[in-house]
Amino acid sequence: MVVYLLNFVLFGCGVYALMTRKNIIKMVIGLSIMEYAVNLFFIFLGYKTNGQYAFPIFFSDQKISFNQMVDPLPQALILTAIVIGLATTALFVAIAIRLYEKYNTFDISRIRRLRG
Amino acid sequence: MNNNLLPLLVVIPLAGAFLTAFLGTTLKENIHKKLLDLLVNLSSLGGLTIAVLIATTVFNSRTILTYNLGGWMWPVGILWRVDALSIIFLVTVNFLGFMATLFSVGYMEKYTDKWKYYSLFLLLIAGMNTVSITGDLFNLYVFLELTTIASYALVAFGCEADELEASFKYLVLGSISSLFILLAIALLYGYTSSLNMVDISRFLLNNRMPQSLLTLITTLFFVGFSLKAAIVPFHAWLPDAHPSAPAPISAMLSGIIIKVLGIYPIVRIFFNIITPPAQFFKIFLYLGALSMLVGVLLAVYQWDFKRLLAYHSISQIGYVVVGIALATPLGVAAGLFHLINHAVFKSLLFFNSGAVEYATGTRDLHQMGGLQNSLPATSGSCLVASMSIAGIPPFNGFWSKLLIILAAIQSGHYLIALIAVIVSIITLASFLKVQKYAFRGEKKFGRYHLPVGMNLTMIILALACLGFSLIMIPKFYTIILDAAQQVVVAGPAVFSNL
Amino acid sequence: MNKNEGMSLIVKTITRLTVGLILLFGIYIVSRGHLSPGGGFAGGVIIALALVNLLLAYGTRGLKKFPLMAAEIIETIGALFFILISLFGLILFGVYFYNFLGTGRPFNLMSAGIILPANIAIALKVGAGLYGIVVALVLAKSLMEKK
Amino acid sequence: MTIFIILLLIMIVGALVATYVRDLLSAVVSLGIVGLTQSVTMLLLGAPDLAIVQLVVEILTLIILIRATISKDISARVNGPREFLVAATGIFFVLSFLLISYHGLRHISAFGHPAMRISHDYLQQGLAQTGAANIVSAIILNYRAFDTLGEATILFAAVIGVYTVLREVGRKKSDEQK
Numbered sequence: 018m019v020v021y022l023l024n025f026v027l028f029g030c031g032v033y034a035l036m037t038r039k040n041i042i043k044m045v046i047g048l049s050i051m052e053y054a055v056n057l058f059f060i061f062l063g064y065k066t067n068g069q070y071a072f073p074i075f076f077s078d079q080k081i082s083f084n085q086m087v088d089p090l091p092q093a094l095i096l097t098a099i100v101i102g103l104a105t106t107a108l109f110v111a112i113a114i115r116l117y118e119k120y121n122t123f124d125i126s127r128i129r130r131l132r133g
Numbered sequence: 134m135n136n137n138l139l140p141l142l143v144v145i146p147l148a149g150a151f152l153t154a155f156l157g158t159t160l161k162e163n164i165h166k167k168l169l170d171l172l173v174n175l176s177s178l179g180g181l182t183i184a185v186l187i188a189t190t191v192f193n194s195r196t197i198l199t200y201n202l203g204g205w206m207w208p209v210g211i212l213w214r215v216d217a218l219s220i221i222f223l224v225t226v227n228f229l230g231f232m233a234t235l236f237s238v239g240y241m242e243k244y245t246d247k248w249k250y251y252s253l254f255l256l257l258i259a260g261m262n263t264v265s266i267t268g269d270l271f272n273l274y275v276f277l278e279l280t281t282i283a284s285y286a287l288v289a290f291g292c293e294a295d296e297l298e299a300s301f302k303y304l305v306l307g308s309i310s311s312l313f314i315l316l317a318i319a320l321l322y323g324y325t326s327s328l329n330m331v332d333i334s335r336f337l338l339n340n341r342m343p344q345s346l347l348t349l350i351t352t353l354f355f356v357g358f359s360l361k362a363a364i365v366p367f368h369a370w371l372p373d374a375h376p377s378a379p380a381p382i383s384a385m386l387s388g389i390i391i392k393v394l395g396i397y398p399i400v401r402i403f404f405n406i407i408t409p410p411a412q413f414f415k416i417f418l419y420l421g422a423l424s425m426l427v428g429v430l431l432a433v434y435q436w437d438f439k440r441l442l443a444y445h446s447i448s449q450i451g452y453v454v455v456g457i458a459l460a461t462p463l464g465v466a467a468g469l470f471h472l473i474n475h476a477v478f479k480s481l482l483f484f485n486s487g488a489v490e491y492a493t494g495t496r497d498l499h500q501m502g503g504l505q506n507s508l509p510a511t512s513g514s515c516l517v518a519s520m521s522i523a524g525i526p527p528f529n530g531f532w533s534k535l536l537i538i539l540a541a542i543q544s545g546h547y548l549i550a551l552i553a554v555i556v557s558i559i560t561l562a563s564f565l566k567v568q569k570y571a572f573r574g575e576k577k578f579g580r581y582h583l584p585v586g587m588n589l590t591m592i593i594l595a596l597a598c599l600g601f602s603l604i605m606i607p608k609f610y611t612i613i614l615d616a617a618q619q620v621v622v623a624g625p626a627v628f629s630n631l
Numbered sequence: 632m633n634k635n636e637g638m639s640l641i642v643k644t645i646t647r648l649t650v651g652l653i654l655l656f657g658i659y660i661v662s663r664g665h666l667s668p669g670g671g672f673a674g675g676v677i678i679a680l681a682l683v684n685l686l687l688a689y690g691t692r693g694l695k696k697f698p699l700m701a702a703e704i705i706e707t708i709g710a711l712f713f714i715l716i717s718l719f720g721l722i723l724f725g726v727y728f729y730n731f732l733g734t735g736r737p738f739n740l741m742s743a744g745i746i747l748p749a750n751i752a753i754a755l756k757v758g759a760g761l762y763g764i765v766v767a768l769v770l771a772k773s774l775m776e777k778k
Numbered sequence: 779m780t781i782f783i784i785l786l787l788i789m790i791v792g793a794l795v796a797t798y799v800r801d802l803l804s805a806v807v808s809l810g811i812v813g814l815t816q817s818v819t820m821l822l823l824g825a826p827d828l829a830i831v832q833l834v835v836e837i838l839t840l841i842i843l844i845r846a847t848i849s850k851d852i853s854a855r856v857n858g859p860r861e862f863l864v865a866a867t868g869i870f871f872v873l874s875f876l877l878i879s880y881h882g883l884r885h886i887s888a889f890g891h892p893a894m895r896i897s898h899d900y901l902q903q904g905l906a907q908t909g910a911a912n913i914v915s916a917i918i919l920n921y922r923a924f925d926t927l928g929e930a931t932i933l934f935a936a937v938i939g940v941y942t943v944l945r946e947v948g949r950k951k952s953d954e955q956k
Binding site (some may be wrong): 147150151202203205206209210211242243244245246249250252253256259260263268271272275276278279282285286289290291292293296297300320323324325326328332342343345346348349350352403482579 | 851878879881882883884885886887892893894895896897899900920921922923924925927928929931932934936938939940941942943945946947948949950
Binding site (some may be wrong): 018019020021022023024025027028029030031032033034036038039040042043046047049050053056057060061062063064065066069070071072073074075076079083084086087088089090092093094095096098099100101102103104105107108110111112113114115122 | 779782783786787789790793794796797802803806809812813818819820823824825826827828832835837839842843845846847861864865867868869871872873875876879880883884886887888889890891892894896897898899900901902904905911912913914917918920925927928933934935936937939940943944952
């Protein structure tokens with residue numbers, strides 16, 4: 018329970034960084050931290066007590082029986098989520114570089130040409 | 134046989150996208166231009182024919198099409214589940230997709246690297262096709278993410294300063310909403326340890342979710358998906374993203390992307406999977422009414438044609454949300470009917486704005502004038518679309534707005550019915566302004582011949598604006614709208630027989 | 632393309648020594664994806680990192696050997712290959728994404744049916760795609776510094 | 779159990795340093811701390827697959843971010859009275875979110891005791907049905923292979939998206955259109 022809460026605190030740090038920082042790169046960092054927190058939370062859901070070496074891989078000389086093993090489904094999902102995070106970050110940085118080329122600053126308050 | 138058509142719905146756009154990218158990089162510009170125009174139009178037409186085929190089978194046999202991917206039974210593997218509700222979104226996605234590819238053959242000549250536009254556009258269609266037919270929550274999240282990432286790059290396709298900034302704002306809000314959705318899926322997995330919609334709804338039927346976890350999951354899902362659907366408190370990105378995108382992309386964005394990625398998951402999750410706390414539908418209803426009002430009030434002062442249309446999208450989405458949030462059979466049917474109509478006339482309006490921008494180069498209503506005789510097809514179809522968005526009788530907009538107002542009165546929300554009427558009048562006024570400044574007025578531009586694809590699209594959509602009011606005939610009403618609203622109003626029971 | 636582009640000589644010699652090993656490790660991770668941890672994504676990214684290492688150490692001169700267009704072509708080939716694997720199931724057995732290669736003997740390399748070819752397809756795609764992203768970012772930035 | 783708490787605290791400290799430090803480069807480096815600690819945590823949580831992918835993706839993100847932090851302008855913070863207002867709303871939002879989630883989190887499966895209703899089948903018949911020793915690879919490329927096709931397409935969309943955003947001229951000049 019404490020571990021889940023600490024995960025949500027990390028998610029809160031990411032949200033806080035995203036809301037209060039005006040620099041685009043800091044927003045990218047805030048977003049990545051939020052992504053890390055959500056991915057880690059999903060993996061914490063699948064952990065089994067003293068399952069540190071109970072990763073879901075079978076070997077010919079099998080020592081761990083399959084009902085001791087950790088939950089493999091969240092791991093398969095989070096592999097996808099990590100690569101989604103990479104895709105979003107790459108697109109974010111590409112747009113940030115082009116914005117820097119156009120506005121010559123990373124500060125979003127000075128980029129405010131459009132009124133929301 | 135028709136079960137095997139389902140994978141083709143996804144494979145044709147995906148294979149088309151990869152082939153377009155392959156041909157775009159290997160062949161020279163002048164060689165691959167004609168080839169790609171043909172390839173992309175063929176694949177979106179193929180998608181449309183398959184969607185119509187599947188729609189006819191589901192409507193005639195009134196059954197649910199299911200498909201187990203990889204041959205694995207559904208809690209272990211991924212399940213595709215096509216019922217009357219997903220048919221509405223599936224056919225609209227492919228119909229608008231074909232219209233947009235037809236339109237962009239001529240329109241996208243103004244942009245460089247056309248093959249990148251085509252490749253990303255086909256990925257949009259593939260993503261939305263899967264979102265509307267999948268029965269698995271994480272599969273829905275992955276292809277929702279695919280559609281949004283493809284639309285980020287398409288919004289910034291012109292690489293101008295304001296387009297990059299609009300795409301940047303859309304990217305930030307889109308990523309936040311995707312993270313909220315993933316967190317909600319993680320919590321749902323924590324409680325039910327399953328990702329399949331049918332499995333989760335059956336699990337939740339016999340062990341009810343405690344109230345505190347239910348509110349947490351409901352808020353996360355609702356915030357996530359209403360950010361995608363641009364419902365009022367979360368609409369900040371839409372008025373910037375839609376005007377700066379190329380016309381076919383803003384037509385797709387307003388016409389169908391905010392519906393398939395926003396409204397459809399909300400309806401599927403909150404009606405069929407988890408039964409949200411009681412006051413959720415009340416909040417949903419009031420936010421819908423707020424969207425109606427705020428969208429149209431902001432739209433009245435706009436002089437930029439596309440930005441005006443973007444604000445009207447927010448207010449029309451408010452109509453759809455009000456219809457569905459009433460949760461009565463008539464209300465849900467009216468909401469879905471307005472969703473289809475809005476997809477048709479709003480995309481037609483964006484195509485008109487694209488045609489006007491293509492011919493005159495400006496989006497500002499002040500600089501336009503007398504386009505009636507310089508762009509006959511555009512002004513004719515824009516007249517049809519303006520009348521149907523404002524709700525003038527013979528056109529489709531009138532019938533769906535009428536049904537929504539009747540449903541609101543029937544379930545006792547007189548204030549909301551009144552707001553719907555007032556907003557409809559302000560919409561009429563706003564579009565009269567557009568007609569007066571853009572199409573009537575003194576002639577400023579000579580006769581301009583648009584590419585044939587653009588004119589053809591606008592004429593087809595104008596006819597569709599008239600044709601879709603035929604859905605009011607009882608025979609069509611029962612097979613299309615009644616079947617869909619039964620799926621929604623039946624709630625979790627709809628998964629019981631599968 | 633003068634000699635002193637890219638990083639210092641020490642970094643260049645170290646890169647020349649290690650790039651081969653990193654590529655080998657990436658290929659190992661991809662090929663044993665179904666037996667030990669790793670797979671298409673991890674191996675693909677490692678291969679991309681090896682190429683990026685080469686690019687950063689030798690500067691844009693390194694692009695001659697592996698130009699951006701080649702990366703785009705390999706990426707689309709990988710994507711088409713992966714779609715083909717999924718389609719074979721539909722064509723041969725009428726079920727999309729069916730494992731048409733059977734399961735084979737457990738614990739040896741050719742064992743897990745479509746997992747190995749799919750891993751190779753993903754590795755090609757991820758490796759070439761991410762290399763392309765980094766090259767595009769590096770080129771865009773150098774173009775901006777000239778402005 | 780305590781090892782995870784320590785690792786999470788390191789990540790939280792890394793996240794706070796990343797937000798408050800003024801120089802961009804050190805902010806990116808502290809993001810690296812968060813990412814690499816997550817890779818170690820995933821290894822200890824019995825997910826070696828993810829540890830490798832997280833580590834390698836983290837290195838690539840750092841390379842991309844460092845190439846992007848070219849601007850010399852120190853990260854300008856929202857200063858003056860407005861800064862307090864924004865920080866206050868931020869903290870209020872985070873605290874209310876934590877409060878709601880505290881009550882909700884009590885009801886999901888306790889840490890260390892996952893209710894593996896479906897994953898039990900993956901572990902039990904995974905080796906027999908798919909022939910893959912690594913069950914995570916079996917899920918990714920056989921049971922739920924369509925997700926991975928979507929995943930590969932997302933990366934494809936991101937790559938094409940980056941090429942689209944980074945091309946010098948978006949709109950053709952009006953003369954060369956015809």
